[in-house]
Amino acid sequence: MRRAYKFRVYPTTGQTSRAAQCLRDHRRLYNAALEERREAWRMRKVSIRYGQQSAQLKDIRAADPDQSRWSFSSQQATLRRLDKAMAAFYRRCRAGQKPGYPRFRALGRWDSAEWPSDGDGCRWKPDMGRVYLRGIGHVKVHAHRPVQGKVKTVTLKREGRRWYVVLSCDDVPAVPLPATGRKVGEVHRRIRDRRRDFHHKTARAMVNSCDAIGLENLNTAGMTRRPEPKPDPDKPGEYLPNGAASKSGLNKSILDAGWAQFASILTGKAEEAGRRIILVNPAGTSINCHKCGRRCTRPRQDTVVCPVHGPMDADLNGAINIAIRAGLGSGQARAA
Numbered sequence: 001m002r003r004a005y006k007f008r009v010y011p012t013t014g015q016t017s018r019a020a021q022c023l024r025d026h027r028r029l030y031n032a033a034l035e036e037r038r039e040a041w042r043m044r045k046v047s048i049r050y051g052q053q054s055a056q057l058k059d060i061r062a063a064d065p066d067q068s069r070w071s072f073s074s075q076q077a078t079l080r081r082l083d084k085a086m087a088a089f090y091r092r093c094r095a096g097q098k099p100g101y102p103r104f105r106a107l108g109r110w111d112s113a114e115w116p117s118d119g120d121g122c123r124w125k126p127d128m129g130r131v132y133l134r135g136i137g138h139v140k141v142h143a144h145r146p147v148q149g150k151v152k153t154v155t156l157k158r159e160g161r162r163w164y165v166v167l168s169c170d171d172v173p174a175v176p177l178p179a180t181g182r183k184v185g186e187v188h189r190r191i192r193d194r195r196r197d198f199h200h201k202t203a204r205a206m207v208n209s210c211d212a213i214g215l216e217n218l219n220t221a222g223m224t225r226r227p228e229p230k231p232d233p234d235k236p237g238e239y240l241p242n243g244a245a246s247k248s249g250l251n252k253s254i255l256d257a258g259w260a261q262f263a264s265i266l267t268g269k270a271e272e273a274g275r276r277i278i279l280v281n282p283a284g285t286s287i288n289c290h291k292c293g294r295r296c297t298r299p300r301q302d303t304v305v306c307p308v309h310g311p312m313d314a315d316l317n318g319a320i321n322i323a324i325r326a327g328l329g330s331g332q333a334r335a336a
Contacts, residue, residue, distance in 0.1 A: 003172040010140045018136045026078045027110035050083040071121025071134045077114040111158045118151040203266040214326030216282035220260045224251040280325035290320040
């Protein structure tokens with residue numbers, strides 16, 4: 001089993017300066033490699049691969065002393081990072097999704113560097129309470145728990161003013177916990193069974209008492225989808241509030257009620273009994289007045305207030321709107 005351990009590190013002033021420079025140089029390498037790929041495609045329609053860019057590292061290090069002080073393997077990891085970003089871009093293109101071409105990384109958007117092999121430019125030294133990183137030195141680590149398994153990769157990460165080291169370990173032994181008797185699963189099963197029983201009984205009562213049933217054609221999958229992130233045009237790399245937190249609560253309520261399941265059960269029973277199900281457009285059924293069509297306000301969940309006809313029961317108003325759209329009667333007659 002693979003597992004990651006994240007520990008805070010406490011570099012000295014000099015080590016902090018060198019660690020920051022390490023990130024800057026790795027970012028510079030990433031951006032230069034991305035520029036090479038972009039220009040090769042723009043000028044000659046040629047795709048540059050990881051192997052070609054990795055083969056240039058020796059010459060780059062010889063020509064640039066700043067790059068030569070860092071681990072060769074960590075620079076290869078940075079080039080692989082770009083290669084993965086390009087592979088994801090091509091995969092989205094093939095799938096017909098929004099491509100999202102990899103962007104040049106600003107200084108504030110490059111906060112980690114990876115050493116892909118313990119012992120190659122880095123060394124985890126738990127007995128000393130240190131981690132060695134080439135070009136930075138032996139950095140003090142607060143290892144608050146023992147590391148199990150074999151350390152495979154070492155990542156230096158900056159979060160604000162704090163620094164962390166992340167160790168990815170292979171062959172970590174599993175620690176099975178005693179059986180819980182599946183109590184949580186039993187509770188969820190009971191809730192699921194009660195919901196399904198309620199849906200079946202309600203659908204049966206409706207089918208037995210109605211010749212035709214109007215039903216909102218709801219797209220529950222779309223209604224419960226997470227809102228898309230909104231990039232901030234004034235602050236590259238940051239996002240505007242999109243209401244994801246409040247939308248999460250609404251999504252849970254919709255899924256817990258099981259609207260799609262009830263619609264499926266009702267449709268099946270109606271078809272079996274020869275009843276008609278009429279799907280209607282759900283837009284505005286809960287907020288428009290069924291008498292005059294004006295938009296109402298909703299001060300409470302159970303009440304809507306029409307500017308002309310005053311307050312009325314929200315559920316009854318919505319039901320009459322659905323009946324009108326389904327052609328099952330007039331709003332005035334139902335209201336009377």
